[in-house]
Every structure is written in structure tokens, then in C-alpha cells.
Amino acid sequence: MLLSGAVVGALLLGSAPAPYVIEKPGPVYDTLGEVLIDGEAVPLIDIEGAETYPTSGELDLLTVRIQGNPTSQPSWIDIATAWFEPSSAVVPIEAVYPEGQSTEEAQEQSAIEMQNSQQEAVAAALNELDIEYAGVVDVAAVQEGTPAEGVFQAGDEILAAAGVATPDVSALRARIGENGAESPMSFLIRRDGVEQEVTVTPTLAEDGATPVIGVIVSGTYEFPIDVSIQLSSVGGPSAGMMFALGIFDKLTPGELTGGEHIAGTGTITADGTVGAIGGIQQKMYGALEAGAEWFLAPADNCDEVVENTPDGLEVFKVVTLDDALEAVEAIGAGADTSDLARCEP
Secondary structure, eight states: OHHHHHHHHHHHHHHSBOSEEEEEEEEEEETTSEEEETTEEEESEEEESSOOOOOOSEEEEEEEEEEOBTTBOOBHHHHHHHHTOTTOEEEEHHHHSOTTOOHHHHHHHHHHHHHHHHHHHHHHHHHHTTOOOEEEEEEEEEOTTSTTTTTOOTTOEEEEETTEEOOSHHHHHHHHHHHOSSSOEEEEEEETTEEEEEEEOOEEOTTSSOEEOSEEEEEEEEOSSEEEEOOTTOOSSTTHHHHHHHHHHHHSSSOTTTTOEEEEOOEEOTTOBEEOOSOHHHHHHHHHHTTOSEEEEEGGGHHHHHHHOOTTOEEEEESBHHHHHHHHHHHHHTOOOTTSOOOOO
16 A cells, blocks of 8 residues: 555656756758648748749758646656657756746747848848848837836837947847946937937846847848748747848859758848857757758857767858858868868867
């Protein structure tokens, strides 16, 4: 009887919710391929207003599937199982859903980040091709309890920061970063058609290093071409670099990949800077499972790459869109890739 009671107790404990979520490889999408919309296959990236060219091979973007949320947490049995899966990671639930943020709020922020990444990807690709465009930074949301609360409003256009024009999101972030935290900073905004100046003192983000003011911004651009990206089911900013590569390939003669299967991840800004992302471990395994032999990873994720690269996947580190293009062109041409940058232990 004591033994059966202990077993029952262990089972009850094992099925209890745990304060963690599990990250696993998610769906993989080819930026050069098609997706199903209402049962119809349509290009993931569709471009109008400019000549486009045939492509070959695959340029895959990767996603991470999250098991668990604030209202439906995985069990301790699920957590224990995930610990032994090399493609999975167990992380505290607050790392994905910050305290006080609902699942719906997290999804809304993720959707805004995806919209921004698409805009930045188009801008980065056009910059690479020396195609001019105009841009403005819009406030999509103001975060509660931040310096921006009560100062900025959703719908504000941020025209300049500290006296310097901010035509895109990367320029705004650069100005805030240069200002630093704790020093007041002026912003020229347009609200309801009227320009005005406001002042905010940035604070440090949760990472303790990045100055922020507490607004979620959206880079709105006026492009000379129409680029449509069909991927409403995916959120976050991490597909930006792969979007930019796909757009560039479609707008340039020749087949960039040379028919090779290449995957990658990384945020992108209009100036071509590739940034760190979450879930690099899961994305590398997802790429390998999808058949990719080559993987492009942000340099800022190198520590995780070195520790978690699966056998059979060759990974190159990139800092800029130029780096990514150089790697893809070398792979596609069948050239010697030994001189391309890699993550080192």
C-alpha cells in the first residue's frame, strides 16, 4: 500500500504544471517557394512593379514551436522528457511570456515584430541594390510602466531623435543607443498632422545593457515596388535576413543558391545589420530535418551555435546581409567555402 501510494504521489507530481515552456523545432518555410492560402498555392514572396527572375534551390527560414503558455503549462513529465531531447530546450516561462503579459499581448507584439522584419527586409534588399525609397517610423504601441507611457501615443510618427532624422527603425535605435540611459532625450514627432517635440529619459531593457524608451515601433516605408510576404501564421523578427535574401534573389538575374538547400536565421535592419535571435538550437535541428546542408547564423549567437550544432549541418556566421550574400553565392557556385567565417569555440 505504501508503494502504491508513493507511485500515485509521483504520478500526481509528474503531471503537475511546471513553470517552464519547451522550445522545439517548428515549421520550415522556403522563401523562394510557395505556401497554401485558403487551399491555393501562392508565392511566399511576391514582387510587383519590378522585373523578377527565376530562382532555384531553397532559402529556408526556421521557426520555433513553444509548448506551454501562462494558462497551459507543460507537466513535469513533459519537462523531464524534453531535457533528454537535443533538439528541445527548457526555459523559464517568464523568458517567453514576461510577467504581467498575457498570451494575447505576446502574440500581438510578435505580429508587430514580424511586420517590422518584413519592412526592414525589403529596405535592406533595396539598399543592397541601390534602389531608393522613403521611410517613417510609427509608434505601434506604448508599453505600460515605461518612460514613454503618457508621452507617446500609438499612431505617433517619430521624425527625429536628439536632433537627428530617423527615417527607419534602425536609425531610431541607434540614436537611443548613443544617448544611453538616464539622460533626457528629445524626439520630434507628428501627431494628428501636427509636429511637436517631446522629451523622454531612456531606461535599460531587461538585458541590463540596451537603452529603451518603451515603445513598439513599426518602420513604414514608401517603396517603389510592391513586395508581399504571405506568412501570417509566424511571428517575431528572426526571419528578416532570410526574407532579404529571398527578395534579393528574385530581383537579380541568375540563381543565387545554385540549386543548393540553404537555411538560416537572423533579424535584419534596413542598413543590412544581422542580429541575434532566440531558439538557434531548435532552428538548426529544424533546418537539418528539412534537408538543409548549410546554415547561416548571426555572429551574436555563436556561443549557442558551437554548443548545439547537429552533425551534418555546416554553419557560417554572418554579421551583415553582405556576409550572408557572400556565403550563399559561394555555396551556390560550388566554390571553396573554407575562408567563410564560422563560429569558433
